[in-house]
Amino acid sequence: MTETNDTTTLVERLQSVQSQLKAPKGQKNKFGNYNYRSAEDILEALKPLLASNGLALIITDDIVEIAGRVYVKASASVIDAYGAQIGSNGFAREAETKKGMDDAQITGSASSYARKYALNGLFSIDDTKDPDSTNTHGKGNTPKPQQNETANALEGLI
Template structure:
């Protein structure tokens, strides 16, 4: 079982078929991964199933997604969680659940097939070298930052919701009290890293 999983992980090439025009980066969806893995499932006589379960913790609702790879020799599963946002602009309740399900399923597949999506958020960072010295520090502090767009705010707000992040502490880390003033690339990379750590692989005997 482990041998087949290892081969699929090595051979799987899941393209980033989606583009986030607000963050300016390409990313892969759950559908991109499942389409890419189908030929390998046939090759190694394996089956992939993905299921959802609604889990309540305290007063919040989470979608727990489980991706299971089955072969003649056994099965192995990976699970991931996404918290439903209380509200999301332009979405009804069913769409909010669907959005959380898509997040959870994608990260369950990431865990199962050892796909690292942390690069996706980091790729939006220009990684420009910061100028050295006190004068440079003053220039950096005085340089105005353009407020985030509504779409960027919604993007970060959704990640804050599904990662159960304390908003006050999050904003304090960027020395601001208003989400529109945070650096989008760094903020999203931080939240995506936290989301990755929330998800893990569970082996089934």
């Protein structure tokens, strides 16, 4: 645990939380066969670190329209007892429709992603190796076999 006192700045406390944070990828995507972390996984790991550093976390959502598309903007801020705060924002676009989901579920899903992105930014969580951000779930373009022009030309001579 980290002891805090009046001379420990908010930035120093945030750095302490960032360096101690271990947010395991506690979720499993069986379809894509990979592990990932959710906002809830991050929050579970954060709560004791925030408490031991005298910090509170506030997360809010706003619905914003950008270029005719609807996004959830999540704002995550750490605040100390003196009111000093540092924050980060995350955005996730709402799908216009999603099979099997009603409007509330679509917004909730976008909110979860936006919150995760805001937390990643605020607490320096690197998700570059997280397949959740890059997996196409088998929907990508299948590579077409390349034809060798020389082989085709030779075939025409035979």
